[in-house]
Amino acid sequence: MNNHYESRRRGWRRSWSFVAATTGATIGLGNLWKFSYLAGENGGAAFVLAYLICIVVVAMPVMIAEVVLGSRGRSNPVSTMRDVSLEAGASSAWQVIGWLGCIAGLLVLSYYSVIAGWGFAYIGKLLGGEFVAASAQLSGDSFNSLLAAPELLVQWQALFLLIILLVVALGVRRGISAAARLLLPLLFIMLIALAIYSSQVGDFKAAAEFLFKPDFSALSQEALLVALGHAFFTLSIGVGAMMAYGAYVPDQRSITGMVSTVVLMDTLVSILAGLAIFPLVFSLNMAPAMGPGLMFVAMPYGFGNMIYGNYFGALFFLMVSLAAITSGVALLEPATSWLAQQFRWWRPAAAVVMIIVVWLLGLVTIFSFNIWQHIEVFGMSVFNLLDFVTANLLLPIGGVLIALFVGWKMRKEVLRDELYVESPQIFWLWRWLLRYIAAPGVLVVFLWSLYPWLKTQLV
Numbered sequence: 001m002n003n004h005y006e007s008r009r010r011g012w013r014r015s016w017s018f019v020a021a022t023t024g025a026t027i028g029l030g031n032l033w034k035f036s037y038l039a040g041e042n043g044g045a046a047f048v049l050a051y052l053i054c055i056v057v058v059a060m061p062v063m064i065a066e067v068v069l070g071s072r073g074r075s076n077p078v079s080t081m082r083d084v085s086l087e088a089g090a091s092s093a094w095q096v097i098g099w100l101g102c103i104a105g106l107l108v109l110s111y112y113s114v115i116a117g118w119g120f121a122y123i124g125k126l127l128g129g130e131f132v133a134a135s136a137q138l139s140g141d142s143f144n145s146l147l148a149a150p151e152l153l154v155q156w157q158a159l160f161l162l163i164i165l166l167v168v169a170l171g172v173r174r175g176i177s178a179a180a181r182l183l184l185p186l187l188f189i190m191l192i193a194l195a196i197y198s199s200q201v202g203d204f205k206a207a208a209e210f211l212f213k214p215d216f217s218a219l220s221q222e223a224l225l226v227a228l229g230h231a232f233f234t235l236s237i238g239v240g241a242m243m244a245y246g247a248y249v250p251d252q253r254s255i256t257g258m259v260s261t262v263v264l265m266d267t268l269v270s271i272l273a274g275l276a277i278f279p280l281v282f283s284l285n286m287a288p289a290m291g292p293g294l295m296f297v298a299m300p301y302g303f304g305n306m307i308y309g310n311y312f313g314a315l316f317f318l319m320v321s322l323a324a325i326t327s328g329v330a331l332l333e334p335a336t337s338w339l340a341q342q343f344r345w346w347r348p349a350a351a352v353v354m355i356i357v358v359w360l361l362g363l364v365t366i367f368s369f370n371i372w373q374h375i376e377v378f379g380m381s382v383f384n385l386l387d388f389v390t391a392n393l394l395l396p397i398g399g400v401l402i403a404l405f406v407g408w409k410m411r412k413e414v415l416r417d418e419l420y421v422e423s424p425q426i427f428w429l430w431r432w433l434l435r436y437i438a439a440p441g442v443l444v445v446f447l448w449s450l451y452p453w454l455k456t457q458l459v
């Protein structure tokens with residue numbers, strides 16, 4: 001009896017570690033910063049609805065598939081794909097999923113680290129009292145002056161990368177999962193409190209309508225692709241990160257159950273962040289479509305006009321930075337573990353090499369906000385292009401390949417072996433979604449969204 005109880009408890013503890021680590025990898029800037037500005041730019045509720053549908057019918061089945069791959073392969077994404085394709089009797093070309101993931105992860109981290117650097121900078125700005133009784137104008141000017149200073153951006157980005165380096169090099173994943181367990185409840189409490197505060201001082205009605213009352217005429221074809229891409233981005237899939245975390249999946253626990261918990265928490269955080277940001281945006285008459293600065297302009301204004309706002313604000317940006325750190329670790333992991341295992345390198349050395357690559361790539365993003373501000377490629381700034389190519393193209397392409405491989409190439413018995421706790425109905429539904437909805441769905445969205453865009457670019 002006792003033994004049974006003990007092993008049950010241990011099982012739960014392990015599955016909570018997995019859920020906490022994975023939630024740490026998924027909740028990040030994508031929820032707190034990107035979701036709101038994308039919703040703002042793409043017409044609000046119709047975008048949010050499209051995003052939620054993409055999460056449930058496309059991204060979630062792919063996330064389960066990626067975790068299954070990790071749990072089967074238990075190695076870096078490239079070796080995992082080599083081993084599972086060998087087991088499935090499929091071509092070794094499927095390794096491209098691993099390669100693509102490593103490259104996409106580094107590219108995403110190159111700009112992710114720059115934005116996380118803004119988060120660090122804002123901790124200092126708030127503690128220094130820069131926003132006390134601030135006007136929206138002052139808040140906007142402060143953001144623009146940060147963007148205009150490449151040397152500052154480089155320093156903050158370097159600090160962020162250094163912290164990631166330490167975590168990945170020392171292999172303190174356990175520490176991360178423990179920290180995530182502490183951080184998550186705190187993040188929820190803080191976001192709920194902020195949403196309540198901003199609904200009182202701001203225009204809650206306008207915000208709720210904007211986020212929840214769909215106007216489908218506001219949803220452009222391109223917006224659908226952005227919604228799809230963001231579903232992949234926010235759940236950290238298509239980069240090999242979930243394969244890395246899948247290697248730690250505990251036995252005898254339902255993978256679909258654990259993944260659903262993670263998805264639910266991730267979605268809640270995004271919605272709460274939207275409810276904290278938009279009431280302020282509307283009461284200040286700010287343009288919801290102002291772009292990447294939305295959170296960095298609206299929130300400091302809100303804090304600046306709140307009692308003890310300096311401290312709450314600094315705490316908020318500390319949480320943003322910590323959430324970014326746990327996600328940054330996940331972005332660096334696939335490439336680092338590949339380099340270390342492939343060439344039998346010392347793990348910290350592999351991490352250093354990858355960080356240097358990311359740091360140099362990050363300069364592209366930094367300069368796109370100042371000295372290269374005027375440069376446009378396909379009508380986008382260099383930063384927007386990088387974000388578009390990675391989040392909206394590379395991640396979904398990685399996802400389609402995962403769906404095709406797991407859905408069509410892996411044997412059913414092998415999948416059942418990994419998902420043996422699931423009921424036959426859930427298993428069937430998951431495999432059906434993967435085969436008939438996820439992969440074709442992404443391709444349809446690609447064609448539908450990119451065709452008009454390509455047409456305008458070619459003429």
Ligand code: PFF
Nearest residue numbers: 026028029030234236239241
């Ligand atoms: N999901 C993270 C976020 O929403 O901020 C971003 C991310 C992390 C994407 C890790 C991909 C990844 F592998």
